[in-house]
Amino acid sequence: MVEPLVVRPQGLYCPAGDFYIDPRGRVERALVTHAHSDHARPGHANYLVSETCLPLLKLRLGQEITAEGLPYGEIRRIGGAQVSFHPAGHILGSAQVRVEVGGRVWVVSGDYKPQPDRSCEAFELVKCDVFVSECTFGLPVYQWKEEGIIHQEINQWWSENALAGRPSLLFAYSLGKAQRVLRGLDPSIGPVFAHGAVHPFLPVYESSGVKFPKVQKPREGDGDWAGAMIVAPPAVEDAGWTRRFKGAQRGFASGWMAVRGARRRRNLDRGFVLSDHADWAGLLGVIEGTGAEEIKLTHGDGEPLARYLGERGIQASMLGGAPLRTEEE
Amino acid sequence: MQGFSELFHDLDEMTKTGDRLARMVEYFRAARPEDAGWAAWFLAGNRIKGAVRTGELRQWAAHRVSLPLWLLEESYERVGDLAETLALLVRGNQEAVPMSLSQVVEDGLLSLVSADPVEKQEILLGMWDRLRPMDLLPFHKLLTGGFRIGVSRGNLCKALAEVGGTDPAVIAQRISGEWDPRTRAFGQIVGEEGPDDAWCRPFPFCLASPLQEEPDTLGDPANWWAEWKWDGIRCQFLNEEKGAMLWTRGDESVGESFPELLGMAPHLPPGLAMDGEILAWGPEGLRSFSRLQKRLGRKQPGPSVLKKEPVRFMAYDLMRVDGEDLRTIAFGERRKKLEHLFEQLPAGFPLQLSPRVDACTWEELSRKREESRDRGVEGLMLKRADSIYSSGRVKGDWYKWKVDPFVADMVVVGAQLGHGKRANLYSDYTLAVLDDTGELVTVAKAYSGLSDQELKEVDRYIRKNVTGKFGPVRSVRPGLVFEVAFEGARASGRHKSGVALRFPRIQRWRKDKEPKEVDSLENLLGYARMGEPKQGDGPRTDDAGNLLLF
Numbered sequence: 001m002v003e004p005l006v007v008r009p010q011g012l013y014c015p016a017g018d019f020y021i022d023p024r025g026r027v028e029r030a031l032v033t034h035a036h037s038d039h040a041r042p043g044h045a046n047y048l049v050s051e052t053c054l055p056l057l058k059l060r061l062g063q064e065i066t067a068e069g070l071p072y073g074e075i076r077r078i079g080g081a082q083v084s085f086h087p088a089g090h091i092l093g094s095a096q097v098r099v100e101v102g103g104r105v106w107v108v109s110g111d112y113k114p115q116p117d118r119s120c121e122a123f124e125l126v127k128c129d130v131f132v133s134e135c136t137f138g139l140p141v142y143q144w145k146e147e148g149i150i151h152q153e154i155n156q157w158w159s160e161n162a163l164a165g166r167p168s169l170l171f172a173y174s175l176g177k178a179q180r181v182l183r184g185l186d187p188s189i190g191p192v193f194a195h196g197a198v199h200p201f202l203p204v205y206e207s208s209g210v211k212f213p214k215v216q217k218p219r220e221g222d223g224d225w226a227g228a229m230i231v232a233p234p235a236v237e238d239a240g241w242t243r244r245f246k247g248a249q250r251g252f253a254s255g256w257m258a259v260r261g262a263r264r265r266r267n268l269d270r271g272f273v274l275s276d277h278a279d280w281a282g283l284l285g286v287i288e289g290t291g292a293e294e295i296k297l298t299h300g301d302g303e304p305l306a307r308y309l310g311e312r313g314i315q316a317s318m319l320g321g322a323p324l325r326t327e328e329e
Numbered sequence: 330m331q332g333f334s335e336l337f338h339d340l341d342e343m344t345k346t347g348d349r350l351a352r353m354v355e356y357f358r359a360a361r362p363e364d365a366g367w368a369a370w371f372l373a374g375n376r377i378k379g380a381v382r383t384g385e386l387r388q389w390a391a392h393r394v395s396l397p398l399w400l401l402e403e404s405y406e407r408v409g410d411l412a413e414t415l416a417l418l419v420r421g422n423q424e425a426v427p428m429s430l431s432q433v434v435e436d437g438l439l440s441l442v443s444a445d446p447v448e449k450q451e452i453l454l455g456m457w458d459r460l461r462p463m464d465l466l467p468f469h470k471l472l473t474g475g476f477r478i479g480v481s482r483g484n485l486c487k488a489l490a491e492v493g494g495t496d497p498a499v500i501a502q503r504i505s506g507e508w509d510p511r512t513r514a515f516g517q518i519v520g521e522e523g524p525d526d527a528w529c530r531p532f533p534f535c536l537a538s539p540l541q542e543e544p545d546t547l548g549d550p551a552n553w554w555a556e557w558k559w560d561g562i563r564c565q566f567l568n569e570e571k572g573a574m575l576w577t578r579g580d581e582s583v584g585e586s587f588p589e590l591l592g593m594a595p596h597l598p599p600g601l602a603m604d605g606e607i608l609a610w611g612p613e614g615l616r617s618f619s620r621l622q623k624r625l626g627r628k629q630p631g632p633s634v635l636k637k638e639p640v641r642f643m644a645y646d647l648m649r650v651d652g653e654d655l656r657t658i659a660f661g662e663r664r665k666k667l668e669h670l671f672e673q674l675p676a677g678f679p680l681q682l683s684p685r686v687d688a689c690t691w692e693e694l695s696r697k698r699e700e701s702r703d704r705g706v707e708g709l710m711l712k713r714a715d716s717i718y719s720s721g722r723v724k725g726d727w728y729k730w731k732v733d734p735f736v737a738d739m740v741v742v743g744a745q746l747g748h749g750k751r752a753n754l755y756s757d758y759t760l761a762v763l764d765d766t767g768e769l770v771t772v773a774k775a776y777s778g779l780s781d782q783e784l785k786e787v788d789r790y791i792r793k794n795v796t797g798k799f800g801p802v803r804s805v806r807p808g809l810v811f812e813v814a815f816e817g818a819r820a821s822g823r824h825k826s827g828v829a830l831r832f833p834r835i836q837r838w839r840k841d842k843e844p845k846e847v848d849s850l851e852n853l854l855g856y857a858r859m860g861e862p863k864q865g866d867g868p869r870t871d872d873a874g875n876l877l878l879f
Contacts, residue, residue: 141417261410265801307399
């Protein structure tokens with residue numbers, strides 16, 4: 001039996017269609033699951049992404065790239081392969097890639113979460129023979145609460161800080177997490193600001209129907225930031241940029257915040273457990289739901305999940321040669 | 330756990346002592362007395378022993394959430410905290426009716442102690458059903474015994490004192506030693522101060538000024554009393570019929586760490602307050618300060634620690650005896666009374682009188698001072714013979730005549746943001762010297778002793794030269810050379826460099842120096858060898874352990 005996808009140094013490759021999924025290096029044709037930089041890399045000749053991912057990809061990689069957007073669910077024939085994109089529920093435009101060759105079906109999940117997220121398309125379960133699953137949070141200690149509860153926690157924290165006359169500085173990755181956080185903010189508490197890295201993506205989200213409160217860019221220099229909410233990417237955590245927000249309480253929205261040590265190591269006042277990845281129960285539910293006979297795990301430490309699935313009679317292993325990643329979560 | 334779990338999570342997240350203090354006050358004011366009593370008991374560092382073996386606990390928890398034990402262990406490895414791992418796995422009951430802390434302690438913890446394993450499992454399963462998700466972390470912390478959330482005993486005492494309108498010193502006495510919240514009501518802990526409570530409060534310490542001029546400016550040496558400046562923990566030893574206490578200058582009550590000293594109480598007259606220094610002191614004599622650290626923060630040390638790391642109290646002043654306040658009489662008189670007290674003590678006790686360093690002239694005294702490093706002391710104390718025991722620092726009464734600090738040039742290899750006024754400025758530095766292979770090796774952390782202008786300049790350099798990130802610490806490309814002063818060095822197995830410095834502080838920025846010009850590790854190790862008290866060269870004692878005068 002010929003498998004639709006094989007592992008090459010650049011990433012997952014489809015011999016029948018001569019394309020890669022989320023490759024590194026420089027390739028002729030790249031199918032990209034979503035616009036995070038550890039999946040969407042520059043330098044490829046042709047990109048194929050989901051239709052809603054396209055404007056985000058161009059913001060990230062430049063308007064001049066050769067890229068095409070495919071509506072979710074539409075089947076595209078590439079060489080001997082049939083390809084389609086299906087919502088992954090990770091961020092706006094994120095997709096699982098279904099590849100069928102000679103009746104055999106692989107689904108490459110990219111990053112995904114089955115939990116509801118009102119800032120992006122809902123995850124779609126796709127049946128397949130082989131499921132390539134991420135497993136960023138592949139331990140049972142990771143169990144997410146509903147996003148509504150986390151939004152309440154964030155607003156509660158913000159209003160307490162506002163009452164105390166303090167700014168709230170909330171770190172969240174600039175694409176995806178920041179927009180998810182902004183959407184849930186209650187603008188009656190105070191003014192909302194976001195770092196410049198967050199702004200370009202907002203119109204794309206808005207054109208997909210996501211509504212934000214009024215989001216301003218922080219002015220240079222000193223000002224009165226008491227009661228303000230400032231959303232910024234964690235990359236500026238220590239930069240001079242944050243210095244103007246004197247007396248700010250610092251929070252971070254990430255699945256990693258489920259464990260106290262992660263919050264403490266970063267010297268944060270508050271961690272919000274808000275993740276764009278599947279939690280343990282989400283991983284198990286999706287993996288079983290796909291009906292796949294074989295599971296290939298990517299991203300980091302999947303050994304415990306693979307062993308656990310094996311004990312439950314599901315063949316699972318780490319995908320060899322999977323690109324190493326810097327986790328955007 | 331209602332109220333208490335919220336307190337736990339808030340304290341755990343707070344980073345400032347003042348915030349924690351205010352939060353505790355809020356809790357103690359609102360809590361029912363029976364819950365507040367247990368909360369105070371746990372925050373004071375007490376634990377319920379023998380509730381459950383962690384091996385059984387892990388098994389039962391894994392079984393409860395239908396996970397293989399190996400997966401719980403994998404999770405524990407990732408989380409790094411057993412109580413937290415269990416809390417994350419078990420999850421609790423969203424709809425549970427909140428239980429009070431005292432109810433949880435009695436039903437869920439105390440009843441475990443006497444139960445057999447089958448009953449224990451049943452009790453735990455019951456608790457996991459009855460607790461809210463937010464109760465689980467504090468519950469498992471109480472269950473597994475490790476309850477550390479950044480609340481010092483001193484801060485707890487301040488909170489309880491504020492609640493009851495009494496003195497933190499009185500609280501410290503009330504919560505020291507063994508007590509049971511079921512028999513000692515919370516009201517008794519925080520209750521108003523009675524006439525019998527005052528004894529346990531330390532006097533404000535009499536402090537010395539650094540001697541900044543030549544000693545002969547002090548006049549006739551006959552009017553002065555010289556002693557070694559001991560390198561230990563300065564403490565007031567209070568004794569009353571109801572008990573004894575040891576108070577540090579930082580308002581910490583440390584008696585429980587030094588039972589052999591408190592054990593002297595029955596041999597001392599009641600109504601006593603002495604000033605002195607706790608020192609590490611083995612059969613060979615004085616030991617370095619680092620040995621004392623093995624005793625600090627360790628409540629109720631076991632017999633082997635007591636044997637291996639013995640201590641002594643070196644007394645040098647007497648503020649009260651038989652309830653009579655002596656602070657306004659002359660030092661010379663107080664000293665005579667102290668000597669009289671020691672004459673009546675049987676030999677072999679871990680209490681000693683700090684000896685006088687005799688000298689007829691300042692010159693002679695100055696020569697004796699040169700012996701300080703070899704003796705393992707920090708220099709000399711000069712006390713005017715007619716000085717009273719004043720509150721705080723009164724210039725002209727007591728002087729510390731320390732040996733000059735060591736100085737070395739070091740290069741900044743790491744930095745961390747400061748606090749308070751220096752928040753958002755890189756003002757805490759990790760400093761390195763060169764080892765014999767020419768590699769930089771970290772030897773100290775120090776806060777900036779730089780001017781505001783320099784601080785800003787250094788901050789700019791650091792932001793442009795960050796090479797890595799380890800938690801809150803940034804590694805920095807070597808380029809900043811500082812002159813660092815320190816009081817001493819000691820060999821240390823815990824530090825990669827093999828040396829630990831005492832009180833390192835930055836004296837100035839050596840813009841004229843390159844990183845390759847910094848001091849060598851070999852130099853610092855040499856200082857460490859100098860700082861150790863020399864065998865047989867420290868204060869000498871006779872066979873009974875009494876001090877022989879110099």
